[in-house]
Amino acid sequence: MNIQLTAPSRIACEIDLPASKSMSNRVLIIDALCGGRCKVHGLAQCDDTAAVQRALASPDARVVDVGAAGTAMRFLTAYLATCEGRDVTIDGSERMRHRPIGVLVDALRQLGASIDYAGQQGCAPLRIEGRKLHGGRVRMAGNVSSQYVTALLLIAPAIGGIELTVEGDIASRPYIDMTLGLMKQFGIASRVEGNVITVPAGSYQPRDYSIEADWSAASYWYGLQAVLPGSRISLKGLEANSCQGDSRIARLMWDLGVTGNWCGSYLDLGTAAVVPDGPVTVDLADVPDLAQTLAVTLCLLGRPYRLAGLATLRIKETDRLAALQTELGKLGYVVHAEGDEALCWDGSTTLPAAPVPHIATYCDHRMAMAMAIAAVKFPGLVIDDAQVVSKSYPQFWQHLRQAGFKIEQA
Ligand SMILES: O=C(O)C1=C[C@@H](OP(=O)(O)O)[C@@H](O)[C@H](O)C1
Numbered sequence: 001m002n003i004q005l006t007a008p009s010r011i012a013c014e015i016d017l018p019a020s021k022s023m024s025n026r027v028l029i030i031d032a033l034c035g036g037r038c039k040v041h042g043l044a045q046c047d048d049t050a051a052v053q054r055a056l057a058s059p060d061a062r063v064v065d066v067g068a069a070g071t072a073m074r075f076l077t078a079y080l081a082t083c084e085g086r087d088v089t090i091d092g093s094e095r096m097r098h099r100p101i102g103v104l105v106d107a108l109r110q111l112g113a114s115i116d117y118a119g120q121q122g123c124a125p126l127r128i129e130g131r132k133l134h135g136g137r138v139r140m141a142g143n144v145s146s147q148y149v150t151a152l153l154l155i156a157p158a159i160g161g162i163e164l165t166v167e168g169d170i171a172s173r174p175y176i177d178m179t180l181g182l183m184k185q186f187g188i189a190s191r192v193e194g195n196v197i198t199v200p201a202g203s204y205q206p207r208d209y210s211i212e213a214d215w216s217a218a219s220y221w222y223g224l225q226a227v228l229p230g231s232r233i234s235l236k237g238l239e240a241n242s243c244q245g246d247s248r249i250a251r252l253m254w255d256l257g258v259t260g261n262w263c264g265s266y267l268d269l270g271t272a273a274v275v276p277d278g279p280v281t282v283d284l285a286d287v288p289d290l291a292q293t294l295a296v297t298l299c300l301l302g303r304p305y306r307l308a309g310l311a312t313l314r315i316k317e318t319d320r321l322a323a324l325q326t327e328l329g330k331l332g333y334v335v336h337a338e339g340d341e342a343l344c345w346d347g348s349t350t351l352p353a354a355p356v357p358h359i360a361t362y363c364d365h366r367m368a369m370a371m372a373i374a375a376v377k378f379p380g381l382v383i384d385d386a387q388v389v390s391k392s393y394p395q396f397w398q399h400l401r402q403a404g405f406k407i408e409q410a
């Protein structure tokens with residue numbers, strides 16, 4: 001479904017943000033390892049969390065299809081490898097069949113797992129014969145995806161504990177801290193010394209748990225507040241001291257003139273009296289999911305930028321560096337990638353490609369949501385395949401309507 005967006009001149013609304021899929025998917029795996037004895041409140045209601053729920057609800061299924069959910073693919077691969085007697089193939093969308101998983105498979109094999117590639121080497125589908133894994137020492141590269149580290153950490157207590165050495169640069173580090181923090185809340189305390197993480201053998205303690213609202217989802221509202229100064233967007237459900245690394249959006253957007261005031265369970269966004277100016281240079285290796293929001297917002301604000309630390313963007317739902325370059329290019333922003341590392345804009349513009357640009361979304365929820373911000377400067381902007389937002393934020397378009405956007409089928 002393609003939709004056409006017309007933005008209001010200012011927003012005044014309250015948005016009940018969706019729950020964090022990253023927290024939901026970790027807690028679901030922990031709950032499965034506690035025999036389903038936790039009470040989890042406010043789980044995310046999105047495709048990526050549904051993928052984990054479906055898989056866990058079908059212990060006899062011979063095929064598990066996770067669709068486009070990277071976390072589901074990686075966390076379930078580790079979990080299924082521990083399910084003794086299980087013989088299962090885990091698969092996903094066409095894109096998932098090209099997203100790498102070899103680093104995780106190699107590490108699980110070091111711990112005794114039986115996993116074979118049923119298609120292309122290094123990618124899904126995987127044939128897994130669940131068995132009793134042994135814990136112990138294991139080494140893994142940290143620069144491709146933190147999700148591999150999380151996958152191992154989550155199962156570690158149940159397989160006798162591990163001493164994991166993460167080699168090289170560590171991508172998306174706050175997601176590893178989120179995993180360790182959640183494990184602690186379920187009774188498993190680990191030790192981190194440099195790049196070595198030690199998790200003891202043990203059992204997770206079942207408990208009630210409430211999932212926080214999603215800071216990555218909040219970023220689109222920050223972007224809108226930045227490009228529509230004078231708006232008053234009130235975001236519900238976020239935690240100020242969140243375990244989500246993407247809460248850094250508050251600091252990043254402060255530098256773009258967006259203020260945030262906590263009022264109970266609401267975070268009220270506003271516009272600073274003096275809005276800073278000038279080029280922006282920032283390293284986003286810890287928060288890759290914020291890159292699209294920032295790239296689009298900064299173009300709209302006319303602020304040149306160099307967004308670095310983006311090497312993992314090429315292997316996400318799509319090659320996000322290429323996608324941003326192409327789609328921002330359609331709006332006349334001449335953005336370029338510096339190898340795999342950075343996305344840069346020196347302020348150059350050309351005429352937009354068409355009077356009413358059509359934005360392709362490449363099966364990537366974040367392309368759709370980030371590019372929607374551009375409707376503020378490009379009335380009638382068309383977003384193709386708008387349903388992609390269901391991966392993490394199915395209510396996104398409904399929330400934009402609530403915020404005063406006109407949204408029509410295109
Ligand atoms: O662990 C997680 O919940 C996630 C980790 C990140 O992936 P990478 O570690 O692959 O960068 C992030 O991009 C993804 O949306 C969610």
Ligand SMILES: C=C(OP(=O)(O)O)C(=O)O
Binds near residue numbers: 069072
């Ligand atoms: C990269 C993402 O998801 P995943 O890797 O879990 O598919 C994302 O949500 O931006």
